[in-house]
Amino acid sequence: MKQFFRPYANLIALISVFVVLYAVAGFLWGGLVLDRANWTRRVNLPVEQPIAFSHQLHANSLGMDCQYCHASAGIVAYSNIPPSDTCVTCHHEVKRNSALLEPLWESVNNDTPIPWIKVHDLADFVYFNxxxxxxxxxxxxxxxxxxxxxxxxxxxxxxxxxxxLDCHRNPEQYIRPADQVWNMEYEYPSNAEQAALGAQLIREQGIDKEVLTNCAICHR
Ligand code: HEC
Ligand code: HEC
Ligand code: HEC
Ligand code: HEC
Ligand code: HEC
Structure with missing residues (x-):
């Protein structure tokens, strides 16, 4: 058969195959890096909410306990965002006519929840408690x-x-006395002291470290 392509055409074909493969690999790798990147995971990026609710104001300046609104974090698998009624307790008087609170009254009058945007949202295939x-x-x-x-x-x-897993492999580094979990000002002791205190608390709590890296505890 008569040669249709000139010899160097094969070389060009071969090079383009590599260029394409390289581009695909780069694209996949880029996707992976981007997926892990803080930007796509919204780490350190404030999430704008339907109401300009400030934790700094309510928790720090007004001194409200986290438990006033999130008590279930210590009781059940899911933590909770408080219902509008919790806000109404104070705001039926405080700043009642503030424009910033209009979405609250809309929610109360229509009997619909405030559409808070989730800041933390694990994939559905992960179990957390x-x-x-x-x-x-x-x-x-x-x-x-x-x-x-x-x-x-x-x-x-x-x-x-x-x-x-960083914590599940070595929870000693992060554990604190149980009566300090809601304390926003808690400070861990020095590394050496934390190592000793951590090991002691892990024992006292009866935590079995061995099971904490089993796939099945988080993927059920
Ligand atoms: C007056 C009620 C109130 C108090 C007190 C309060 N929160 Fe909240 N919290 C909310 C509301 C409403 C949201 C949802 C809007 C938002 O994310 O700002 C929220 C959201 C959160 C979130 C993000 C939830 C998500 O979407 O993933 C965390 C974490 C949180 N609160 C922790 C705390 C901690 C810790 C304290 C104590 C320092 C505290 N809250 C005190 C009402 C409250
Ligand atoms: C324990 C009482 C209390 C509760 C409960 C409470 N707030 Fe407040 N809130 C206040 C006070 C006090 C202020 C500050 C008023 C001022 O600046 O004089 C305030 C201020 C605000 C402001 C700013 C209003 C403005 O015009 O500056 C918003 C928005 C707000 N709260 C939303 C909420 C939401 C949403 C909830 C429910 C998740 C909530 N608050 C629960 C007491 C409360
Ligand atoms: C071991 C880590 C860890 C600790 C400790 C922890 N949280 Fe969370 N929290 C998470 C994770 C992970 C999520 C997201 C869960 C999900 O998406 O299923 C979350 C979600 C939340 C939410 C949002 C719930 C919702 O319905 O959207 C609130 C509120 C919250 N945490 C409050 C608290 C409070 C208050 C404390 C302290 C008593 C606390 N958390 C302690 C890891 C933690
Ligand atoms: C700061 C430490 C820490 C972090 C971060 C942490 N865990 Fe844990 N987790 C623990 C410890 C310690 C236990 C064992 C508690 C016990 O046995 O009392 C545990 C237990 C669990 C359990 C077993 C619950 C049960 O019902 O027995 C699940 C599921 C779990 N963690 C999921 C997660 C997931 C998912 C994440 C990440 C989103 C996470 N954890 C982050 C320390 C941590
Ligand atoms: C302590 C909890 C925990 C344990 C134990 C755990 N995983 Fe995961 N896994 C997670 C979380 C959280 C995610 C979601 C991560 C994300 O959103 O990127 C995840 C995601 C995954 C994914 C999806 C791909 C990815 O990286 O996002 C696979 C596959 C997976 N896990 C497999 C495993 C296997 C296999 C094991 C046992 C060797 C295991 N996991 C143990 C918490 C856990």
Whole structure:
């Protein structure tokens, strides 16, 4: 058969195959990096909410306890965002006519929840349980940072599997006395002291470290 392509055409074909493969690999790798990147995971990016509710104002300046609004974090698997009624307790008097509170009255009058945007939202195939962690001696600030100083809430950790496992492999580094979990001002002692205190608290809580890296506890 007569040669249709000139010899170097084969070389060009071969090179283009590599260029395409390289581009595809780069694209996939880029996607992975981007998926893990803080920007796509919205770490340290304040999340704008339907009402300009400020934790800094309510928790710090007004001195409200987290439990006033999120008590279930220590009781059941899911933490909760308080219903509009909780806000009404005060705001039927305080700043009642503020324009900033209009979405609250809309929610109350229409009997619909305020459409709060979730700041932390694990994938559906991951199981998480608040009460187990909170009762085990892990404080709000360890996972959520200084929420009491945030005018608008943001994520301080990327909440990837690696982040969960960093603690599940070695929970001694983060555990604190159980009566300190709601304390926003809690300070961990020096590394050496925390190592000793951590080991003691893990024993006292009866935490079985061996099971904490089993796939099946988080993927059920
Ligand atoms: C007056 C009620 C109130 C108090 C007190 C309060 N919160 Fe909240 N919290 C809310 C509301 C409403 C939201 C949803 C809007 C937002 O994210 O700002 C929220 C959101 C959050 C979120 C993000 C939830 C998500 O979407 O993933 C965290 C974490 C949180 N609060 C922790 C705390 C901690 C820790 C304290 C104590 C320092 C506290 N809150 C005190 C009402 C409250
Ligand atoms: C324990 C009483 C209390 C509760 C409960 C409470 N607030 Fe407030 N809130 C206040 C006070 C006090 C202020 C500050 C008023 C001022 O600046 O004089 C305030 C201020 C605000 C403001 C700013 C209003 C403005 O015009 O500056 C918003 C918005 C707000 N709260 C939303 C909420 C929402 C949403 C909830 C429910 C998740 C809530 N608050 C629950 C007491 C409360
Ligand atoms: C071990 C880490 C950890 C600790 C400790 C922890 N949280 Fe969370 N919190 C999470 C994770 C992870 C989520 C997201 C859960 C999901 O999407 O299923 C979350 C979600 C939330 C939410 C949003 C719930 C919702 O319905 O959207 C609130 C509110 C909250 N946490 C408050 C608290 C408070 C208050 C404390 C302290 C008593 C606390 N958390 C302690 C990891 C933690
Ligand atoms: C700061 C430490 C810490 C972080 C971060 C953490 N965990 Fe845990 N988790 C623990 C400890 C310790 C236990 C064991 C508690 C016990 O046995 O009392 C536990 C237990 C659990 C359990 C078992 C609950 C049960 O019903 O027995 C699940 C599921 C779990 N964690 C999921 C997660 C997921 C998912 C994440 C990440 C989004 C996460 N954890 C992040 C420390 C942590
Ligand atoms: C402590 C909780 C925890 C344990 C234990 C755990 N995972 Fe995960 N896993 C997660 C979380 C959280 C995510 C979601 C991460 C995200 O959103 O990127 C995840 C995601 C995944 C994914 C989806 C791909 C990805 O990286 O997002 C796979 C596959 C997976 N896990 C497999 C496993 C296997 C296999 C094991 C056992 C060797 C395991 N996991 C143990 C918490 C856990």
């Amino acid at each position: 608040h009460a187990v962690h909170v009762n085990g001696g892990f404080g709000c600030t360890t996972c959520h940072g200084q929420v009491n100083e945030m005018p608008v809430v943001w994520k301080v950790h990327d909440m990837t599997m690696a982040w969960c």
